[in-house]
Amino acid sequence: MSDNDKYTLEANVRTEFGKGAARRTRRAGLIPAVMYGHGSDPMHLTLPGHETFLALKDNPNALLTLVVDGESQLALSKDVQRDPVRRTIDHVDLVQVRRGEKVSVEIAVHIEGESAPDTIHTLEMQTLQVLAEATNIPEYVVANIDGLEEGHVLRAGDLPLPAGVESEEDPDTVVVLITIPRVSEEDLEADTEDAEEPALVGEPEGETDEGGESEG
The missing domain is CATH 2.40.240.10 (Ribosomal Protein L25; Chain P)
Incomplete structure (x- = not known):
């Protein structure tokens, strides 16, 4: 708080x-x-x-x-x-x-913990709209992703709020997604083309021009 x-x-x-x-x-x-x-x-x-x-x-x-x-x-x-x-x-x-009055405010979403190995998290919502007493507004709400596996979704209704604070978001609104990063086919093709492209080689010394003899 x-x-x-x-x-x-x-x-x-x-x-x-x-x-x-x-x-x-x-x-x-x-x-x-x-x-x-x-x-x-x-x-x-x-x-x-x-x-x-x-x-x-x-x-x-x-x-x-x-x-x-x-x-x-x-x-x-x-x-x-x-x-x-x-x-x-x-x-x-x-x-x-006034003291005791409830107000509608946006509070930040803070990520805590680390998801399962090889996964990443995507924060779909940076803030959450809540209703709270004016004298007791949370600075942020915690989204704990510790150990979560690929495909796990944290929704607005999953986030714990302090007593007296109510979420004004649709409880099914997606806040955090856990995924495994994948390389697209376009990226794979681009990497393959870069690897197969031959290196430029300089013109050999003494090479004749259009079949003529080299300069001696």
Whole structure:
């Protein structure tokens, strides 16, 4: 489980908008954000850059305690926009939540163990959609493939979930496949042709041109 309650951030209400205002905000070491939820009007905020980066670094479903004008508000990160090159955070979308409230989130699928010798696994689903309490969201769900033989399939309904967490996926949805890698006929033919192709040999010294005598 993620220690969701450890991220407390001082947030300020934004009064300037637009690209220019956002650039100025980021130059000041802050991150523009907007918070929705519970029927209230969107709240435009600025968040402290370094602390927010640390909070969202390894957990896309981080639960944040925002202190706005002296009042605390729980918020769940829903969308994090990053600079494609520097990977710094450009903007954050947040949704208000309450303790005990259940939210729908995507959590990562982590592979554990090794399948049987000579087999490989294919992860068909990188994430799983689940319903969980906002203050108790798992960081990931485990797909244990230890010792599984060729042809074995792990489905969404096979993955164990913590108490209080429900999968929103079709239980028959394939998550992991165990197979033995096979070489296709095209690859075999290509390998055979490469092996049979004769090596280029240089023209022998002293060879005559069109039947003439060699130069002496």
